[in-house]
Amino acid sequence: MGEKEGYLPFPRSFETICIHNSQDPNQWISKAVVPHIVPTTVFKIGDPRLPLKYTYSRFGNPNRTILERTLTAINKAKYGLCFASGISALTAILSALKHGGHIVSCEDVSPETYEVFNNVAPNYGICATFTDVNHMENLCSAIRDNTKLIWVENPTYTTLKVADLCTIANVARNAKILLGVDNTFLTPYLQRPLDFGANIIMQSMTKYINGHSDVIMGCICTNDRELSDQLQLMQVASGLNPSPIDCYQVLRGLKTLNLRMDQYLKNSVTLANYLRQHPAVEKVIHPGLKTHPQHDLLKTQASGHSGILSFYLRGDLAQCEKFLKHLKVFTVAEMCGGVESTIQIPFTMSHKHWKRDTKKRLMISENLIRLSVGLENICDLICDIESALEVFKQEPNCQ
Numbered sequence: 323m324g325e326k327e328g329y330l331p332f333p334r335s336f337e338t339i340c341i342h343n344s345q346d347p348n349q350w351i352s353k354a355v356v357p358h359i360v361p362t363t364v365f366k367i368g369d370p371r372l373p374l375k376y377t378y379s380r381f382g383n384p385n386r387t388i389l390e391r392t393l394t395a396i397n398k399a400k401y402g403l404c405f406a407s408g409i410s411a412l413t414a415i416l417s418a419l420k421h422g423g424h425i426v427s428c429e430d431v432s433p434e435t436y437e438v439f440n441n442v443a444p445n446y447g448i449c450a451t452f453t454d455v456n457h458m459e460n461l462c463s464a465i466r467d468n469t470k471l472i473w474v475e476n477p478t479y480t481t482l483k484v485a486d487l488c489t490i491a492n493v494a495r496n497a498k499i500l501l502g503v504d505n506t507f508l509t510p511y512l513q514r515p516l517d518f519g520a521n522i523i524m525q526s527m528t529k530y531i532n533g534h535s536d537v538i539m540g541c542i543c544t545n546d547r548e549l550s551d552q553l554q555l556m557q558v559a560s561g562l563n564p565s566p567i568d569c570y571q572v573l574r575g576l577k578t579l580n581l582r583m584d585q586y587l588k589n590s591v592t593l594a595n596y597l598r599q600h601p602a603v604e605k606v607i608h609p610g611l612k613t614h615p616q617h618d619l620l621k622t623q624a625s626g627h628s629g630i631l632s633f634y635l636r637g638d639l640a641q642c643e644k645f646l647k648h649l650k651v652f653t654v655a656e657m658c659g660g661v662e663s664t665i666q667i668p669f670t671m672s673h674k675h676w677k678r679d680t681k682k683r684l685m686i687s688e689n690l691i692r693l694s695v696g697l698e699n700i701c702d703l704i705c706d707i708e709s710a711l712e713v714f715k716q717e718p719n720c721q
Contacts, residue, residue: 327621329624329625330624332511332580333396333510336511339392340392340577340579340580341577343388343391343392343395344387344392345388357385357573359566359567359570360379360384360385361565361567362566363378363379364377364378380558381558383563383566384566385566385567385569385573386404386566386569388569389404389576390402392573392576393541393543393576394543396510396511397510398514399516399543399544399545400547400550401544403541403542403543403550403553404569404572405542405557406539406540407526407538407539408434408506408524408525408526408527408540409434412438412524412540413560414556414560414562415471415522415553416438417552417553419448420470421447421448422468423447423468423469424448424450424451424466424469425469425473426451426455426461426464426465426469426472426473427450427453427455427472428452428454428455428473428478428483428485429453429684430475430480430483431452432475432479432504433479433672433673433675435473435479436676439452439473448470451464455472456483456616465497465499469499470500471500471501471502472494472499473502473504474487474490474501474504475503475504475506475507476503476505477508477630480632480668481607481684481686482614484614487501487503487515487519487520488623491519491520492519494521500521501519502520502521502522502524503524505523505525506526507628508626509579509628510525511579511580511583511625512583512628513624513625516544516545518623521544521545521546522544523543523544524541524542525540525541527539527540527541527572528659529658529659529660530579530582530586531576531579532571532572532575533575533582534571534660535657535660535661537568537572537575538568539564582661583626583628587629588700589629589695589700590627590628590629590631591608591610592704593693593700593704593707594606594608594610594631594633595611597631597633600708602635602637603634603635603711604634604635604689605633605634606631608631608632609627610627628659629659629694629695630692631692632690632691632692632693633690635689636689637689637714638689639667639669639688641689642688642689642714644713644714645691645711645713645714649665649707650706651663651698651703651706652664652707654666656671657694658694659694660696662698663695663696663698665693666692667688667691667692668686669681669688670688672692
């Protein structure tokens with residue numbers, strides 16, 4: 323992948339930064355190569371008159387400091403903050419918009435983000451408009467005098483649309499509003515939105531960055547000092563900070579991020595090409611395929627794609643559910659970005675509470691399947707899918 327196929331080059335020294343940034347063993351008395359876990363809630367104060375780096379773990383903790391500095395470096399940002407979850411990070415962003423603000427968001431956002439913007443934001447006096455941000459006429463017409471933020475998931479959660487970050491950033495800049503990008507699926511290894519004019523990067527580190535399905539955490543990176551100060555106030559004052567142990571685990575996961583992302587990409591492209599040829603499959607959506615409508619755009623602003631793909635089966639909901647039940651290696655779950663492969667039907671799972679007409683407009687139909695392709699042997703994954711599709715094909719409406 324990378325520059326060999328027309329994508330952007332991979333970030334220089336990414337692996338070295340993840341492994342060594344802010345982790346010099348000489349800074350510890352023990353000279354430990356791996357940073358110590360510091361689970362304490364309180365730190366001893368020697369001289370009350372002198373400023374201290376650490377006093378109470380909600381305000382700051384060595385494990386959080388190391389992780390935040392490393393995330394700042396790999397996102398090519400000036401400031402980085404960790405939060406207890408991706409939703410906590412999103413809530414902190416809401417607080418920075420102030421009462422009476424307005425958000426313009428892409429349509430196919432994650433259900434959690436939709437919940438925050440649609441049901442939580444009004445409690446902050448903030449409303450949101452959902453539109454197709456790739457159509458500039460729609461985007462510009464959605465902007466109001468009180469719009470404070472354009473929000474983009476890149477790619478989007480379910481149908482994996484890729485946004486033109488440079489063009490949207492120009493719109494935001496001309497309107498003097500912020501551009502926030504959810505970079506969860508591509509991570510800073512494959513996409514660095516600040517390079518294209520974004521003001522805020524948010525990532526759910528629960529997914530690929532940690533990568534082992536055992537930690538919930540989010541982060542925000544920015545180059546805006548004032549915005550960073552506002553977000554840090556929310557992080558500390560509202561108790562949105564993560565635990566030291568979780569920070570330790572995410573830092574550990576971060577050290578293999580590039581290796582995992584490389585393999586996710588290989589596995590997902592191989593599986594996507596297999597699915598494209600299968601008679602029971604109507605359509606495959608994978609930004610890494612040339613058939614994706616924004617494939618060329620992706621290559622201008624990313625170094626590759628992750629393990630997320632979606633496809634439509636030729637059948638109804640009952641048949642799709644039967645297909646899922648016959649899988650042995652794939653785990654039926656809404657979670658994604660872990661080492662294990664997962665699969666779901668968004669219509670009845672992640673998006674079950676969405677209105678039917680909204681799902682229809684966004685092409686989230688009963689026969690849409692979303693995969694998070696993991697790190698298992700690709701032959702085992704293909705055999706698992708093939709075996710379940712054989713059962714699927716035997717259904718009368720699948721021919």
